[in-house]
Amino acid sequence: MTTDTQMAPAELGESIITIDGLNKWYGQFHVLKDIDLDVKRGERIVICGPSGSGKSTLIRCINRLETHQEGSIVVDGIELTDDTKHINDIRREVGMVFQHFNLFPHLTVLENCTLAPIWVRKTPKREAEELAMQYLERVKIPEQANKYPGQLSGGQQQRVAIARSLCMNPRVMLFDEPTSALDPEMIAEVLDVMVGLAEDGMTMLCVTHEMGFARKVANRVIFMDGGQIVEQNEPEEFFNNPQNDRTQLFLSQILQH
Amino acid sequence: MADVKTFVPAPDRAPPSSAVGPIAWIRDNLFGSIGSSIATLVFFYLFFSYVPLFVEWALINANWTGSDRSVCEANAAGACWTFINVRLEQILFGLYFASNPDELWRPTLIFILFFALLLPLLFEKTPGKKWLTIALLGVFPVVFYFVVYGGYFGISQSNTTQWGGFLLTFALAFVGILLALPIGILLALGRRSELPVIRSICVIYIEFWRGTPLITILFMASVMLPLFFPAGVEFDKVVRAMIGITLFQSAYTAEAVRGGLAAIPKGQSEAAMALGLGYWRRTVFITLPQALKISIPSIVNTFIALFKDTSLVSIIGLLDLLNMAQTTARSMEWKGYDIEAFLFAGFVYWAFCYGMSRYSQNLERKLDTNRRN
Numbered sequence: 001m002t003t004d005t006q007m008a009p010a011e012l013g014e015s016i017i018t019i020d021g022l023n024k025w026y027g028q029f030h031v032l033k034d035i036d037l038d039v040k041r042g043e044r045i046v047i048c049g050p051s052g053s054g055k056s057t058l059i060r061c062i063n064r065l066e067t068h069q070e071g072s073i074v075v076d077g078i079e080l081t082d083d084t085k086h087i088n089d090i091r092r093e094v095g096m097v098f099q100h101f102n103l104f105p106h107l108t109v110l111e112n113c114t115l116a117p118i119w120v121r122k123t124p125k126r127e128a129e130e131l132a133m134q135y136l137e138r139v140k141i142p143e144q145a146n147k148y149p150g151q152l153s154g155g156q157q158q159r160v161a162i163a164r165s166l167c168m169n170p171r172v173m174l175f176d177e178p179t180s181a182l183d184p185e186m187i188a189e190v191l192d193v194m195v196g197l198a199e200d201g202m203t204m205l206c207v208t209h210e211m212g213f214a215r216k217v218a219n220r221v222i223f224m225d226g227g228q229i230v231e232q233n234e235p236e237e238f239f240n241n242p243q244n245d246r247t248q249l250f251l252s253q254i255l256q257h
Numbered sequence: 258m259a260d261v262k263t264f265v266p267a268p269d270r271a272p273p274s275s276a277v278g279p280i281a282w283i284r285d286n287l288f289g290s291i292g293s294s295i296a297t298l299v300f301f302y303l304f305f306s307y308v309p310l311f312v313e314w315a316l317i318n319a320n321w322t323g324s325d326r327s328v329c330e331a332n333a334a335g336a337c338w339t340f341i342n343v344r345l346e347q348i349l350f351g352l353y354f355a356s357n358p359d360e361l362w363r364p365t366l367i368f369i370l371f372f373a374l375l376l377p378l379l380f381e382k383t384p385g386k387k388w389l390t391i392a393l394l395g396v397f398p399v400v401f402y403f404v405v406y407g408g409y410f411g412i413s414q415s416n417t418t419q420w421g422g423f424l425l426t427f428a429l430a431f432v433g434i435l436l437a438l439p440i441g442i443l444l445a446l447g448r449r450s451e452l453p454v455i456r457s458i459c460v461i462y463i464e465f466w467r468g469t470p471l472i473t474i475l476f477m478a479s480v481m482l483p484l485f486f487p488a489g490v491e492f493d494k495v496v497r498a499m500i501g502i503t504l505f506q507s508a509y510t511a512e513a514v515r516g517g518l519a520a521i522p523k524g525q526s527e528a529a530m531a532l533g534l535g536y537w538r539r540t541v542f543i544t545l546p547q548a549l550k551i552s553i554p555s556i557v558n559t560f561i562a563l564f565k566d567t568s569l570v571s572i573i574g575l576l577d578l579l580n581m582a583q584t585t586a587r588s589m590e591w592k593g594y595d596i597e598a599f600l601f602a603g604f605v606y607w608a609f610c611y612g613m614s615r616y617s618q619n620l621e622r623k624l625d626t627n628r629r630n
Contacts, residue, residue, distance in 0.1 A: 084535070095531070104543055165531075165532075
């Protein structure tokens, strides 16, 4: 990801995620403070920040892997509450890719991809398998369909994880440090898939430190620290002209080497 | 740019001959150090001084034929398998069937059916394994009830107080295992539940039954239980033993399964949640299959323990395999041949437990999806 050429700006639609006055505590620890965030359809957002800044927690709130105590999160017109039905309605529209892939090791690659479409979307098995093969081709590993995750490399596993999410035809994709657990040679193959998704107009929220990817793909870069959004801007402005001294320090640390 | 070298991986070479082959293996494994050499020599000394003696007594000089003890008394240098041979029906099937030769086909048929269903399951390539499993776990117990207990279709009803021998051991263990596994799984899930009421009930159940000796539970089930019911209501003694064993065993199985559930990374259920799968689907498709795979050794461990612990039913006057063998050896006719009785009972227990152990290892290997290619 060394190219600096930016992708064409996405055509943004109406809001798909609206977060308003979000606060979250882990016991006494105030992990998210007054977060306001509006994500438009087709928008590609990169969230960065030091570890412990709450960036992962923020995107995990969007599909209710974490519960929040104050404020509201509305995804695709549905507000996240304790109602289990609403939660599952939202989760089927929001895909998530994890740092450690979290593939199901006892199922083949193909079964990993078809499980949710069959049982959540009630897609017939054959149709689900055809769909899964389409997405496995898209992430360039159709030949691994009948292998088990343990037989694949990290980069291949993460691409399967992306295909697994895509099989649910999500409206939004959340990426939680998708390349942090990968060997350097494998990061590129995963980022290539993510760039392809962005080109197709997928709404994406990525927690990542791949600044080359942020420059190329993002419409907006958000910098978080201490549970707050410190600064957000278009990538060009964000990298070349950071407004906050905390952002400047962070960028100088990670771009130094 | 013309000077760029092409990287060619060096070809693999065979390992040096000193590192492979039987001599290298013996040197490394049997005589690798002074301590190891001494252990090897001591082992071979003990093995060759005692095992041949045993083999001579138990196999070479042994008495196999005949119908009474005079054969064995004539050749006291060998084991008296004549005794086992003559009393085999009683030791395997108990007094009821041994004393009614016309009914012997019933337990015989049951064991033939059991092995006919079980053996094909042990081979990987058997077709229709799903149906065989359903037949073994679902249909077989029903057939067992109708054939062994009887009372329908012109089959006379057997007296359960006279059930005994290996048939009783088998019935108690089979029912205990069959019922304890699903109950144990539900208890394990309940103990990890986020709902405090369900969690408390499961914790209390598990800790109560796990903290009580099986012998006490069997005694309570046999002596105390009838006191709680009005006079005239009578539970079958064998059924009471089965209930006691199931209550006890499900607590142990629950803890074995809980160990497996605890070992599944949180990311697994998170990934399933993120896909929109609800609690039961996450459990059935994602966490439970992985947890059961991990806990196979400890679950089978509790099954093996149960299989042997069924001999505790002697406390409520039931004669299982071990007690039947012992009782037979104390009859006037065969007095003095306890060693043969215990060896035979021990061998049957061992054969079944070893079978379970091997099957579990086989299953573990088969379910290991982490093999590379």
